[in-house]
Amino acid sequence: MRALVYHGPKNVAVENVPDARIEKPTDALVRITTTNICGSDLHMYEGRTDVEEGKVLGHENMGEVIEVGDGVDRVKVGDVVVLPFNIGCGFCKNCENGYTGFCLTANPGSAGAAYGYASMGPYSGGQAELLRVPYADWNALVLPEDAREKEKDYVMLSDILPTGYHGTELARVGIGESVVVWGAGPVGLMAAMSAGLRGANQVFVVDRQPDRLRLAETIGATPIDDSAGDAVQQILDATRGEGADKGVEAVGYQAHDHTGEERPGLTVNSLIEAVRPTGRIGVVGVFVPADPNSGDDLAQEGKFGMDFGTFFFKGQTMGTGQANVKQYNRQLRNLIHRDKLNPGLIVSHELGLDEAAEGYRRFDDREDGWTKVLLHP
Numbered sequence: 001m002r003a004l005v006y007h008g009p010k011n012v013a014v015e016n017v018p019d020a021r022i023e024k025p026t027d028a029l030v031r032i033t034t035t036n037i038c039g040s041d042l043h044m045y046e047g048r049t050d051v052e053e054g055k056v057l058g059h060e061n062m063g064e065v066i067e068v069g070d071g072v073d074r075v076k077v078g079d080v081v082v083l084p085f086n087i088g089c090g091f092c093k094n095c096e097n098g099y100t101g102f103c104l105t106a107n108p109g110s111a112g113a114a115y116g117y118a119s120m121g122p123y124s125g126g127q128a129e130l131l132r133v134p135y136a137d138w139n140a141l142v143l144p145e146d147a148r149e150k151e152k153d154y155v156m157l158s159d160i161l162p163t164g165y166h167g168t169e170l171a172r173v174g175i176g177e178s179v180v181v182w183g184a185g186p187v188g189l190m191a192a193m194s195a196g197l198r199g200a201n202q203v204f205v206v207d208r209q210p211d212r213l214r215l216a217e218t219i220g221a222t223p224i225d226d227s228a229g230d231a232v233q234q235i236l237d238a239t240r241g242e243g244a245d246k247g248v249e250a251v252g253y254q255a256h257d258h259t260g261e262e263r264p265g266l267t268v269n270s271l272i273e274a275v276r277p278t279g280r281i282g283v284v285g286v287f288v289p290a291d292p293n294s295g296d297d298l299a300q301e302g303k304f305g306m307d308f309g310t311f312f313f314k315g316q317t318m319g320t321g322q323a324n325v326k327q328y329n330r331q332l333r334n335l336i337h338r339d340k341l342n343p344g345l346i347v348s349h350e351l352g353l354d355e356a357a358e359g360y361r362r363f364d365d366r367e368d369g370w371t372k373v374l375l376h377p
């Protein structure tokens with residue numbers, strides 16, 4: 001089969017690899033019809049993870065079931081499914097409690113598995129013609145009859161929509177509240193959309209990419225351009241000096257200031273300043289336990305100077321981590337089906353799999369207008 005293979009920093013290529021196949025009775029085999037490039041893939045693409053060369057990438061996957069193992073009961077050949085980026089077993093302590101992003105079975109010795117991702121187990125990704133789906137009855141979300149017509153929307157259930165929603169859940173966004181989202185990438189935009197869904201009264205989105213800020217506005221948020229002046233001050237000014245009620249971090253450890261200099265603690269510390277006393281902050285941007293290729297000594301050990309005194313003094317609360325996609329994907333699917341959510345509006349490019357390397361390069365360069373890239377193998 002054809003698949004996108006990682007060969008080293010900024011070096012990916014589509015090539016022939018052995019076909020994905022059923023390996024255990026609980027597996028399904030999916031023919032991929034849409035698979036997205038994610039900001040999370042860029043951490044690997046830029047050489048800022050320990051992902052092994054030769055890995056097939058791709059964790060935002062949707063397609064048609066073409067074969068099931070003998071132990072699969074619910075999912076049927078012909079079903080159109082979207083796969084949570086997390087691979088869970090369904091029977092470990094964490095899966096039972098809903099923490100499917102921290103499965104203890106699928107990636108032994110760690111907590112949490114995913115398709116085609118660094119440190120997330122031996123699983124191949126779906127930027128390929130075929131994908132092996134472990135524990136298929138547990139992991140596959142079957143889509144209704146409008147699956148093909150709304151493919152651009154439903155594919156977002158694999159990651160960024162539930163992840164954005166998770167940010168607002170960690171922050172417990174409630175009706176009538178103000179929310180500030182740091183980062184207007186796909187995840188930040190989905191967090192802004194989710195905050196609106198939960199009844200927020202005003203949502204600010206901070207970034208400096210004009211095309212992404214425009215999308216934030218389309219979603220109904222107030223764009224904050226941090227290259228036009230201190231973002232924290234802009235939020236304080238807009239909230240009578242109080243700060244926003246809630247905050248979401250959607251940038252991660254490769255955060256940089258608007259001149260391009262990397263500052264891993266910048267977004268978290270800005271949120272501590274821009275959220276009001278007793279407010280909650282949900283961190284869904286990725287942070288890693290070690291970042292050996294960072295130019296910063298502390299960051300190499302996965303650390304940064306957190307403004308903990310202010311955080312404590314303000315009595316704030318912070319939640320973090322990978323999204324447990326299965327907690328939200330069914331409900332969000334139903335909203336898409338009923339035309340109450342259209343996450344696909346952020347899609348900027350749809351490419352064939354053979355154009356994937358170019359898609360990576362241009363998305364990574366944050367070229368104007370390259371917001372979210374879908375690949376169709």
Ligand SMILES: NC(=O)c1ccc[n+]([C@@H]2O[C@H](COP(=O)([O-])OP(=O)(O)OC[C@H]3O[C@@H](n4cnc5c(N)ncnc54)[C@H](O)[C@@H]3O)[C@@H](O)[C@H]2O)c1
Pocket residue numbers: 038039040041042043159160163182183184185186187188206207208209212226250251252253254255256257266267283284285286321322323366
């Ligand atoms: N927790 C999860 O389950 C989960 C799932 C998916 C993605 N992620 C992570 O979420 C983060 C965002 O993903 P994405 O796909 O939107 O990525 P992206 O790289 O496309 O977007 C990041 C955005 O942040 C902006 N940015 C950078 N520094 C900033 C700063 N200091 N202030 C304001 N904006 C800044 C960039 O301009 C860019 O628009 C990544 O770290 C990704 O790995 C986490």
Ligand SMILES: [Zn+2]
Pocket residue numbers: 038039040041059060085159160
């Ligand atoms: Zn993703």
Ligand SMILES: [Zn+2]
Pocket residue numbers: 088089090091092093094095096102103104105106
């Ligand atoms: Zn599990």
